[in-house]
Amino acid sequence: MDELASVNGTIGRAEEMTIPVTDDGLLRGDGVFEVARLYGGRPFAWDEHLARLERSAANVRLEFDLDAAKAEVDALLARAGAVDGTIRLLITRGGRRVAILSPLPERLPSARLATVRYAPTRVLDAVKSLSYAANMLAGRLAREADADEALLVTPHGRVLEAPTSAFFYVLDGRLHTPPLTEHILDSITRRHVIALTDATERVLHCEQLPELEEAFLASTTREVQPVSAIDGRPLPSVPGPQTAAAAEALRRHIAES
Template identity: 60%
Template sequence: MLASVDGAIGPAEQARVPITDEGLLRGDGAFEGLRLYSGRPFGLGEHLERLRSTTAGLRLEYDESALSHEISRLLEAAGPVDGVLRIVLTRGGRRILFVEPLPHRPRIARVGTVRYAPNRITEGLKTISYAANDLARRLAHEQGFDDALLVTPHGRVLEGATSAFFWVRDGRLRTPPLEDRILESVTRAKLIAVAGADEEVCTLDTLHGAEEAFLASSVREVQPVAAIDDLQLPAAPGPVTLRAHEALRQAIEAEIG
């Protein structure tokens, strides 16, 4: 696994940042993660635009030109790999990049709901303060599930711990609206555009009429969901899920060639 810290490329296990960096001490920073296909990043422009939005929201300055150059150099050094490019910007002023293998995930997921209240002050920002998201996944794992589905105390379904959530009712693909203070996922936006998903408020009661569901993210693409808590979905994957995944794959192939 290769890493770049402020332009210095080397083995990730040898990369170093000062222990006084408030990115480490306080989780104060921004990050992006995107998929590499034979070394080619998908959606890099959209991810960098969201990074700009996050850093603006955090009042975190960074050198965009240097970051762009360092991304190119790291991808060239990594070669034609299938993996994940991580971009991390810290309050201490560090630009951290690394290329890592794709994580192992089951082809079809069973998800458990975890109560969650979005943080208004960081609404829409992709920060490195991910302790709550990771804890949600651990809580779901403790109950025997593969991943977590975040649900407000009032029962509104939001998103996965690190993914967007889609479900199907009456043969139509749907996803919770951004107004519910979910992350503006790059993959979510792409699926809405290429698969025709509708934004619609979702509750736990709503899901009892669901025909299919899936999680979506840059790294996992589309992961069908077979069960939500004790609710067994009729199809995993179902026809709408398969069509959505194929539409996403076509968009990926059209961009990276």
Template identity: 30%
Template sequence: MSFIVFNGELSKRDTITVDIEDRGYQFGDGIYEVVRVYNGCLFTWKEHVERLYASAEKIRMTIPYTMEEMKVMMDKLIEKNQLIEGTIYLQLTRGIAPRNHAFPGSDVQAVLVAYTRLGERPVKLMEEGVDALIIEDKRWLHCDIKSLNLLGNVLAHQEALDAGCYEAILHRDGVITEGSHTNVSIVSDGTVYTHPANNLILNGISRRVMLKACESQSIPFKEEAFTVDQLMRADEVFITSTTLEITPVRRINGQPAGVEGQYPVIRQLQESFTAAIETECGSLR
């Protein structure tokens, strides 16, 4: 029997129901985070929880718990479910109130739900790479908020899957933004390029770990937008996310991305990423 966190308390998963007037259910009015767990340890928890609170502020939502209280809850959840390797998904909605576009009154408290999921490191994908499809970015202009409004991402990802690809790489007027559920970076002439962290992308936590890896490995990098043409001419292309860490892209629209199987800079970054995990969470098996 798995346990979840529901409004600050550990509860058996099958005892909890969603109210039909929860604003997350009716409006997508909420925020979320996915945090990786290695060796029973929350990796980059500080960065994730700070981004959660930043998202809450941007949508004018009050989180009824301190960051310290949230950490205690997540640690208890990991312990109760005996999670060694996997993820925690946590979500906050604006609360339960009669359906109305206007915010409910201050007496309505945000609803918190968190649960765990087993999941090993995607070693095969990180080694062999994945295929991607370029798709127009039709989403809203607040992609920096990790909100529950993911329909645009879902549609883009499904289009990629329908084409036999793993991920969709999105562009606005020919400028690459990010993936449907990842950040996208390229390597050209030894320099890593990734879209600047503005309202057009989510400032991914793994993206940040990757940039720190560039610094530690003395790999030049630029937080600078690049075009579809630059993407197709890049020496290496890779995606980053909480569950994928740093994963090469081997083909885009059916064409090789760089030289397939040759990822010298990506391999350096992967090694540094692994070192960051082990520094924070202990040795990986």
């Protein structure tokens, strides 16, 4: 699939589209964004993504024309047709509405995680911001540790999430996920998994990681991805029964939506 993009309504090949170098979205990572997965050209849970985009923009005091952004995404999707992939919508401080249509990133059948110490920025709570350098660095640090992805933990040892996905785990036979009060992102896929399963919010400490029976990551692009090891320790069940059930429930829900 060719990567297409729209900048304030002008559509072209993604690699040929431009924004001014003076845009603070580029200079300072000042802006907000959303990514939705496309199934046959249809973005799953798009209304939820747009609602979160509005909240993020309001939280960082960034005004933008939502109707124009929606129309520009619709035009981009109409140009692309019934494709599978992702649609990314960015709103920059410089006033640019940027929509990018891309193929799905390649994912492994399961992921090995390495814990990386991380302190969430409180002022950006509930904001899906363009300022993702810390998240990207965490992923690089994990790969340097011979893992596939990072598992972010606070300096005090509480488990949070992965850089671009929610973390679910099974402990004492029950499915849990770290609570939003730990200043993690209110992930849309996380919401759907909780609604489709009996998962509950529960604080998890690093010293409990060896006790986990199974775990998985959940995100727009991953759906449900089993975790095979954490800090070099294999998990006993990959994918475990609750991971497999969550993956099937999410796939069925997406197909029926």
